[in-house]
Amino acid sequence: MCSLCELGSGVHGRVAQYERVEKVRLLVVDDDPPIADLVATVARYEGWDAVTAYSGEDALVRAAEFRPDIVVLDLMLPDLDGFGVLDRLRHSGTMVPVVFLTARDGVADRVAGLTRGGDDYLVKPFAVEELMARLRTVLRRSAGPGFQRSVLRVADLTMDEDTREVRRADRLLSLTPTEFEVLRYLMRRSPTVLTKAQILDHVWEYGFGGRSNVVELVVSRLRRKMDEAGGEPLIHTVRGFGYVIRRQAAE
Amino acid sequence: MCSLCELGSGVHGRVAQYERVEKVRLLVVDDDPPIADLVATVARYEGWDAVTAYSGEDALVRAAEFRPDIVVLDLMLPDLDGFGVLDRLRHSGTMVPVVFLTARDGVADRVAGLTRGGDDYLVKPFAVEELMARLRTVLRRSAGPGFQRSVLRVADLTMDEDTREVRRADRLLSLTPTEFEVLRYLMRRSPTVLTKAQILDHVWEYGFGGRSNVVELVVSRLRRKMDEAGGEPLIHTVRGFGYVIRRQAAE
DNA sequence: TGGCTGCTGTCGTTTTCCTGTCGGGGTGCT
DNA sequence: AGCACCCCGACAGGAAAACGACAGCAGCCA
Known part of the structure; x- marks a missing residue:
């Protein structure tokens, strides 16, 4: 095998x-x-x-x-x-x-x-x-029997790619498809900092037209859903560069 | 052997x-x-x-x-x-x-x-x-003597694949063949979220024609039969992605 | 054979809610 | 302070899903 x-x-x-x-x-x-x-x-x-x-x-x-x-x-x-x-x-x-x-x-x-x-x-x-x-x-x-669930984890945030359940400290988040994809990409690459262009290029269809602030917007929505019940912010802005998801920002 | x-x-x-x-x-x-x-x-x-x-x-x-x-x-x-x-x-x-x-x-x-x-x-x-x-x-x-029934179970919903009996909280549901197959597939794969394309591809004959909303329709009919006597909804829509059957995730 | 019955899929309408645009205001860097 | 850069509320347009109504069809029974 x-x-x-x-x-x-x-x-x-x-x-x-x-x-x-x-x-x-x-x-x-x-x-x-x-x-x-x-x-x-x-x-x-x-x-x-x-x-x-x-x-x-x-x-x-x-x-x-x-x-x-x-x-x-x-x-x-x-x-x-x-x-x-x-x-x-x-x-x-x-x-x-x-x-x-x-x-x-x-x-x-x-x-x-x-x-x-x-x-x-x-x-x-x-x-x-x-x-x-x-x-x-x-x-x-x-790969045959015995395949396992794919679960991504960053701090107290987990994403099960099969059930599409995303939890923050056991609290279930309800994400739209786009939010889910952006978060998945951030989590998969964590703790790497990703530029908005990278996110746009990977999550949106190739050939997606206008420069716009969609990424900012989706990140903003994600933050609200993730943090509304408390807990430290996990998605950090690296000003002038992009975003990263991880336990804490670089000091 | x-x-x-x-x-x-x-x-x-x-x-x-x-x-x-x-x-x-x-x-x-x-x-x-x-x-x-x-x-x-x-x-x-x-x-x-x-x-x-x-x-x-x-x-x-x-x-x-x-x-x-x-x-x-x-x-x-x-x-x-x-x-x-x-x-x-x-x-x-x-x-x-x-x-x-x-x-x-x-x-x-x-x-x-x-x-x-x-x-x-x-x-x-x-x-x-x-x-x-x-x-x-x-x-x-x-497999030999004493083979057992195959019973699928999700929350208070059970399906006996041999007798084709489906019960919701002991109440017997009467399902059409198509409804039965869709439900079986959902239950077998629970709690994985399945796209409509997956359901169509597995439950309908290969070579079944194109675009249609049959899956939505059958799901809709299933829901009515399953929920008409009360109980929480078990089949959930994951908007923009597909359907899943499971007990409502906590919180 | 012909009517009856129940199953299946199509169509079209309504409803829900997702997505990207705009723009005002806030924030951090120099 | 000045300037990018970023955040996010509000909104419009539209995509996706739910569902009622109906027609074709297969199986059944007389």
Whole structure:
């Protein structure tokens, strides 16, 4: 078995990276190089081994030599299309889990049949953190029985990614989807300080238009919900740079 | 003896690398790779070991080397047909239980399949949760004498999968087949939050068409039936994400 | 065969509440 | 003090969910 079993412990991604025996191996297949590279880069930042392919044929070659633990596969490819790639992957006997990328339109219907298993799909344009979250989930599940809940923890704040329960000192917080994603990203990277641009780039769909103060706003809302029943502030502003979540600000 | 003897009560509770129960071993035989693959993926998602075969001859080879605990067998195979495979399996002395897949029409097939030693059958296209439910049942039955009922429980809601009785605080609910399946899936995965896409993909037949609000609708109907005689709501909406069934989280 | 019954999914309306924009005022740094 | 920078109240537009009404259909029984 591969290193997958190590995934999903309740530790921050940063720390887990060093505890993991082997890196997760990710193959990204997309004919749009910027997108493929974006995903690969984020994955590497997370401590994974990532390889890209820009065509279907290329994907098969890479898969054979790289033996990925998981594949991100765009369905819209120039030569062999996504289904063809999947077909030939399966015929070669590999059960590697796949997360599909599709355009907004009707192709999603055809994907449905393929994703029932536990593979997954995402509609373009997607948010990078959401893709990473799905990949982690698929990996955790395919690691077999004995998979554990993924619980993030910072001080007395906990987030269960499966039940989507977020608690501050046992008090349940009710978060909107956006708030949940921002908080998840902050917690995963804690105690790293993140710029607003980073947060925007990871949590919002790539290609999200206008500069705006959405991040500030969401952080503000998060703070109110987190602190309204007391407790020290956990999200700190690093003026002129960004935000961080951790027990206390640097003195 | 095979790992079946190890199977405890609720098949789904088989966890923990330390309590180490062996994984169920499933062989899927279907000449349509996407289908075989689909089933195998779902099974692995549940923590089983799954292997696929795309032809009758292949199936026999795999069976010999893999020694499955249960087999899913399509009747329509290019070379040796399903019955042929079954016969030769039996001749080699294995009593491994078999669940057949048949096309929509073959009423004759059903009877024949059962009388020739098959343990259950399902008509294509099927819903993956229904297939998994049947497999679990067959496994429990063949696990030996004194097999126990599978009863799912969430708060004061119970579902007996064998009798199909669903009770809310001892009051018997009358559910339609679809409602039953949706509720079963929610209960099995409780307290995980499931997206509408997941529910659709698992409970409806593969190949079910696109956009619709069926899931919302069935959930709405379930809620009415569950709550009409009082009691706290158990199915919760996680706005922007999906549904979950559980006792209302504290506070 | 034809009516009856109950199940399922579609449509359209209503309701809920999420999200991003704007702008005034506050805060910290130099 | 002056200037960025940040916080956050208020609000509008719109997305998501709940649900009533209805039509197609399958199974059943006479």
